[in-house]
Amino acid sequence: xxxxxxxxxxxxxxxxxxxxxxxxxxxxxxxxxxxxQQVVSTELIRTSQSWDxxxxxxxxxxxxxxxxxxxxxxxxxxxxxxxHPVMNYGVLVQGELTIIGQDGKEKTVHEGEAVVEMxxxxxxxxxxxxxxxxxxxxxxxxxDMPLAVQHPEIPLE
Numbered sequence: 001x002x003x004x005x006x007x008x009x010x011x012x013x014x015x016x017x018x019x020x021x022x023x024x025x026x027x028x029x030x031x032x033x034x035x036x037q038q039v040v041s042t043e044l045i046r047t048s049q050s051w052d053x054x055x056x057x058x059x060x061x062x063x064x065x066x067x068x069x070x071x072x073x074x075x076x077x078x079x080x081x082x083x084h085p086v087m088n089y090g091v092l093v094q095g096e097l098t099i100i101g102q103d104g105k106e107k108t109v110h111e112g113e114a115v116v117e118m119x120x121x122x123x124x125x126x127x128x129x130x131x132x133x134x135x136x137x138x139x140x141x142x143x144d145m146p147l148a149v150q151h152p153e154i155p156l157e
Contacts, residue, residue, distance in 0.1 A: 044114035052105055060086070066139070082150045093112070098128055122151055
């Protein structure tokens, strides 16, 4: 691609050197700038299932409340057992996070990956890595509804 840009730049400079090519020069430069600075869209996930393969519930009735949360999990940190009464998904931007269902099923989410969390199913997360996990989560909730319900009665091993 760099060779192509070099060729385009050389051709643009040649055209710009001629009086009749002044308009073409501006147009070529604008096209080159647009080509280099285009927005890139990459779909990370599209699903109607949580990471464990269970179908997501129907939408809640009533006015939605969308919530975005940034989580930072230190290396070695374990979250307690909990469940989410609302649908949520996120993108892990640093580290690796392992999610463990109460049934023992595990999913390790890697840097740059998206994850759809379990809904109304008890689970917990662990940072088994050596660097902090940074995770952005997005919840489809309603006013005064908890994002997570803790289960301190279930001990972590």
